[in-house]
Amino acid sequence: MSATTLIPSDPTMVKDFATVFARLKPHMGVLDVFLRGQLESFEPEIREMADYCIDTSGKRIRPALVFLSGWNGSEVPAQELVRVAGVVELVHLATLVHDDIMDEADLRRSRRTASRQYGPEAAVLLGDALFAHALHLAAQFPTTEVCYAVSDSTRKVCAGEIVQTLRRGTTNITREDYFRVIDLKTAELFRISCFLGSKLGGFPSEFVDAASRFGRHLGIAYQIYDDLADFFGQEKQIGKTLGTDLQSGKVTLPLLALLERLPADDRALLVDEILRRREPDLAGRLRQMSELGIFDMVAAEVETELVHAEAALGPHGSLAPVGLLMQLCETLRYQVRNLRAPAGV
Structure with missing residues (x-):
């Protein structure tokens, strides 16, 4: 079975996030002005560094989720959103x-990462400064609910990063461990984006809850896709260094599945690579993943989460945001199918 058969195909679907977000161009323009305006709040010595991070923010999926979840058809976004x-x-x-x-x-x-541009010591503090300013902005809402929700989510994201960091260079990781980490480090920000967008958009509490569940499942699906892309993507297409998970000893779902399916001798060699006892053989691991059907297995997990995401919104199909949010599921399906297979496969 090929990866294509696992992911339903719709010839009318939007094939990339940029196209889905095209209707948000006015919103993203206002957001960009807002973010640039925040640079003045940073100390002069680090404004250039903060600007460098904002300038490399990519697709801005999470802000788009805010705008789409709070969508009311207006070309002028509400300032709260x-x-x-x-x-x-x-x-x-x-x-x-x-x-x-x-x-x-x-x-x-x-582009060069902030760590490569400014050094890891300065970059870690830059990340802290960005966190701090986000909470400063959240505290400016007239209701404490926004600041509470953002700070709670930020703590969960950090917890996910901490757990993942502590587990680097170890193979003592279960699938439950993996899903717990991505629920915290990735899905939580997707969830809170949909929660806050629908909440500030004035939608009923039933839809706010549904949008939150949608965001969580979409976030899990997106992280699994991102982990798959680290092995099967093309660096020019993905826009970031590939193979970093194996290089850094991070056991993601593709590696977990490979560990489960390899014969004992090959599994022992892969464990040594994860533990950094030997140089990673990325090309060899890609061949094994292809031979053992790892792509299809991981793609099926993406599809499972997308089905859950769509089911959460199903009862609310008459509301304006739903059709737009559903497009994101189809787009991610296309992105999974569009990942290249290893050379020679």
């Missing part, structure tokens, strides 16, 4: 800065 979109984007940027330090990654959005 812009502000909270800025908050979640700053939290996300902070996590990327820290991630790239721990992964020893060279590229992010086809």
Whole structure:
């Protein structure tokens, strides 16, 4: 069975996130002005560094989730949505800065990572400064609910990063461990983006709960896709250093599945690579993943989460945000199918 048969195909679907987000161009323009305006709040000595991070923020999926979850058809975004979109984007940027330090990654959005640009010691503090400013902005809402929700989510994201860091260089990881980490480090920001967008958009509490569940499942699906792309993607297409998970000893779902399916001798060699006892053989691991059907297995997990995401929104199909959010599921399906297979496969 090929990966294509696992992921349903719809010829009318949107094939990339940029196209889905095209209707948000006015919203993203206002958000960009807002984020640039925040640079003045940073000390002069680090403004250039903060600007560098904002300039490499990529697709801005999380702010888009805020705008789409709060969508009312207007081309002019509500200021509350812009502000909270800025908050979640700053939290996300902070996590990327820290991630790239721990992964020893060279590229992010086809540019040098902040760690490579400024050094890991300065970059880790830059990430902290971005976190702090996000919470500062959240505290400016007239209700404490926003600041409470953002700070709670930020703590969970950090907890996920900590657990993942402590488990680097070990193979004592179960699938439950893996899903717990990505629920915290990735899905939580997707969830809070949908929660805050629908909440500030004035939608009923039943939809706010449904949008939150949608965001969580979409976030899990997206992280599994991202972990798959680390092995099967193309660096030019993905825009970041590939193979960093194996290089840094991070056991993601593709590696877990490979460990489960390899014969004992090959499994022992892979364990040595994860524990950094020997140089990683990325090309060899890609061949084994292809031979053992790892791509299809991981792609099926993405599909499972997307089905759950769609089911959460099913009862609310008459509301304006639902069709737009559903498009994201189809787009991610296409992105999974579009990952290249290893050379020669």
